Amino acid sequence: MYQFDKAQSRLNSSCTKWDRxxxxxxxxxxxxxxxxxxxxxxxLPEVSEAIRKRAAHPIYGYTDPPKELYDAIIQWEKRQHDVEVRKEEIIFNTGVVYGFYTLIDMLVKHDEKVIVQPPVYPPFFNIPKSLQREVVYNPLQHGQGGWHMDLQHFEECLKKDASIRMFILCNPHNPTGQCYTLEEINNVMELCKRYNVWVVSDEIHADIIMPNQHHVSALKCRCAYHDNLILLGAPTKTFNLAGLKISYAIVKNAVLQETFASVAKASGLSSINIFGIEALIAAYTKGxxxxxxxxxxxxxxxxxxxxxxxxxxxxxxxxxxxxxxxxxxxxxxxxxxxxxxxxxxxxxxxxxxxxxxxxxxxxxxxxxxxxxxxxxxxxxxxxxxxxxxxxxxx
Ligand SMILES: Cc1ncc(COP(=O)(O)O)c(C=O)c1O
The missing domain is CATH 3.90.1150.10 (Aspartate Aminotransferase, domain 1)
Known part of the structure; x- marks a missing residue:
C-alpha cells in the first residue's frame, strides 16, 4: 500500500503550484x-531510487535514448492500452506542449488553421494563436454520458473551410475528464482522413482512469487512419514527474517519422532529460x-x-x-x-x-x-x- 494521505510541504522547492x-x-x-x-x-519510490542512482554518476552530459527506454514504452502501451508500437515509431520530446507546438509549426502553413474542442486545455488554442495560426472551435456538447464531440458541426467546419489542417484531440479530455469511445474516435478520424486533416492526440491523461472506465487510445482506430495520426504520451501526469521534462510521440507514418525526428532534433525538442530517462523506465516497468x-x-x-x-x-x-x-x-x-x-x-x-x-x-x-x-x-x-x-x- 502506497501512502497518498501524507501531506508533504512543497514550499521552497521551485514549485509552480505552491511557491508563488x-x-x-x-x-x-x-x-x-x-x-x-x-x-x-x-x-513512486523506485523512480526516486533510479534518479538517485543516476545522480551518483557525476557527469550529466547529452543523452541518447537507451533500448530500455523504448522497451518500457512499447510494453507500457501494450499492457495498459493494448496497442502495438515499434521502436522506430517513437520520437522523444521534452514535453507534450512543446511537442504539439513543433507539430503545428511543422505541419500547418501560416494561412491554414487548427480545430479544437472547447472547453479545453488552454495551450490547445493559445499555441496555434501564438504561432499565428487561426483556430476553429467545435465545442463539446454536454449530455447523457458526459461531454461528447459534435461530429456534425465538426464536419460542417471542415466542409466549409478547406484550410483546416490539424485537429488537436485531448484524449482523455482536460478539463471534462471524458474518455472517448472507439466509435467517436473512428468517426472523427474518418472525417479528418477525408478532409486531409492531421490529428494530434494528446494522451497525457491516459493512465489516470477511474473505476469501470476505459481509455481508448487513438491508435486503436482503423489502420487506414494511422497515417494521419500523431499520438503524444508521457509518464509525467500519471507519475507526477512534470519537472523531469520527458514525453514521446508515436508516429506510424514513415515519412512523418523522419521529418518529425529531424525537426525535433534541430529544435532541441528531442534532447531529453537525463533523469527523465531513468524516471520513465522505473515508472513504466515498476509503477x-x-x-x-x-x-x-x-x-x-x-x-x-x-x-x-x-x-x-x-x-x-x-x-x-x-x-x-x-x-x-x-x-x-x-x-x-x-x-x-x-x-x-x-x-x-x-x-x-x-x-x-x-x-x-x-x-x-x-x-x-x-x-x-x-x-x-x-x-x-x-x-x-x-x-x-x-x-x-x-
Ligand atoms: C492535456 C494536456 N496536455 C499537455 C499538458 C502539459 O504537458 P507537458 O508538461 O508535457 O508539456 C497538460 C498539463 O496539464 C495537459 O493537461
Missing part, C-alpha cells in the same frame, strides 16, 4: 493551491501497482468532493469524471462574480483554475485539482464554502 503566493501576489498566509495539474503525492492505487485514491477524493458539494452547495453542478484528477465544477446557479477565482485566492486563500481560460463560454466553471491528500482538499473546499456563505452566495 508570497513572491508574486504578496500573500503572506498559506494558500491551498487546487489549480495547476500536478499532484501533491510523493512519486503498475502505484498507478492503480493512485487512481483509487483520486477516485475517493472525487467521492469526497461529491458528498461535500451535496451537503454544502448542492446547486453546484458536478459529475465525477471518467479520467484525470480534475473536477469541472459549474457554479452558474450560484451567480458568483466574474472574478470569483481571484477573490477566492486573495480573500479565502484557495486557488482554483478559472473556467474562462478553457474557452469563452465557460466563465461559470472552475477546475479543481483533487490530486492531493484528502485533508488538503477538505481544507480548500471548507475555505470556498466559508467564502460563499460570508458573501451571501449560499
Amino acid at each position: 503566493y508570497k513572491s508574486r501576489y504578496q500573500i503572506e498566509e498559506d494558500v491551498i493551491p487546487l489549480w495547476v495539474a500536478d499532484m501533491d503525492f510523493e512519486c 503498475d501497482q502505484w498507478r492503480e492505487e493512485c487512481c483509487a485514491y483520486i477516485y475517493d477524493n472525487f467521492l469526497f468532493l461529491k458528498e461535500f458539494l451535496a451537503n454544502t452547495m448542492p446547486l453546484v453542478r458536478y459529475e465525477i469524471p471518467q479520467a484525470t484528477y480534475l473536477a469541472w465544477l459549474d457554479f452558474s446557479a450560484l451567480q458568483v462574480p466574474a472574478d470569483f477565482a481571484e477573490r477566492l485566492k486573495f480573500e479565502a486563500h484557495v486557488e482554483l483554475q478559472p473556467g474562462i481560460g478553457f474557452g469563452k463560454a465557460y466563465g461559470a466553471y472552475q477546475r479543481v485539482n483533487v490530486a492531493c491528500p484528502r485533508e488538503t482538499l477538505k481544507e480548500g473546499m471548507l475555505r470556498i464554502y466559508a467564502w460563499l456563505k460570508k458573501n451571501r452566495y449560499l
